[in-house]
Amino acid sequence: MISPYKNTFRVSQAYRHLRSDGTYHQGYDLVGIGDKHIYSPVYGTVIRAGWECATLPKKGFGQRVVLRVGCTNYYMYFGHLSQINVAAGQKLKPGDLIGVEGSTGHSTGSHLHWEIRINDIKTGYVSVYHYAGIPNMPGSAAYTSNWAAEIFGPGNLKKPTSGYPQRLYNSALQGALGINQDGVFGANTEKAVKEFQTAHGLTADGIVGTQTKAALSKLF
Ligand SMILES: [Zn+2]
Known part of the structure; x- marks a missing residue:
């Protein structure tokens, strides 16, 4: 929560x-x-x-x-x-x-x-x-x-999602990645996720699951 x-x-x-x-x-x-x-x-x-x-x-x-x-x-x-x-x-x-x-x-x-x-x-x-x-x-x-993991919402974040409340979870992801926070998980967000995953030794699948969330939560 x-x-x-x-x-x-x-x-x-x-x-x-x-x-x-x-x-x-x-x-x-x-x-x-x-x-x-x-x-x-x-x-x-x-x-x-x-x-x-x-x-x-x-x-x-x-x-x-x-x-x-x-x-x-x-x-x-x-x-x-x-x-x-x-x-x-x-x-x-x-x-x-x-x-x-x-x-x-x-x-x-x-x-x-x-x-x-x-x-x-x-x-x-x-x-x-x-x-x-x-x-x-x-x-x-x-x-x-659980602050560290849960601000990105309960499920995986992946392309393409918008709408409520996913838009707010996507916005948290975009804020952590330092990209435009429009809340829409589109091609730019997917690219940034893959780059982040590669840089952190994670599978670069563009899907924000438990491990990627844990790595992202160290950024704030
Ligand atoms: Zn009240």
Whole structure:
């Protein structure tokens, strides 16, 4: 699974939970167990960092960070932070510190609201669950993501793939390879994968499986 926590966390509200006002919860609410630091799970650029509304600290996401994933049209939202460690325009790689979980904005207890949207618009919600693979069930179960291997997603990456959530996994791969992060696994990505595999003594088949992921994860 992929998560913005490096240590143990739990789910306090599920993606698509139907709220009392009739609207759906469009992200996960996650709570760090002990360690409250929030890290970027992607190669991306900080689009916004700070208060959603500085004069209304109880509004919306409160202190939030919005990241654009590579050069894709996908945006990650990290809401209710107590502390922000990044600034707009900053480029992040997986594992870079974004901030600290908190309860700013419309919130009743310390948690992270983590959401993914396409095109950075309010109707652009996509399933963070299908990207992250964290069980979509609130409760006390404690999870830990394996940062090194899992940011490239659960399966093999190979040509030709795009669509969601593969586009985000491909973007992580392209970020690690240092090539254009459009999230589309096309001929250029396949070529870069084969070169990487050759340089690292792996079978140059252009398919990103367990061994290639392990070698790539040493790059960040
Ligand atoms: Zn939430």
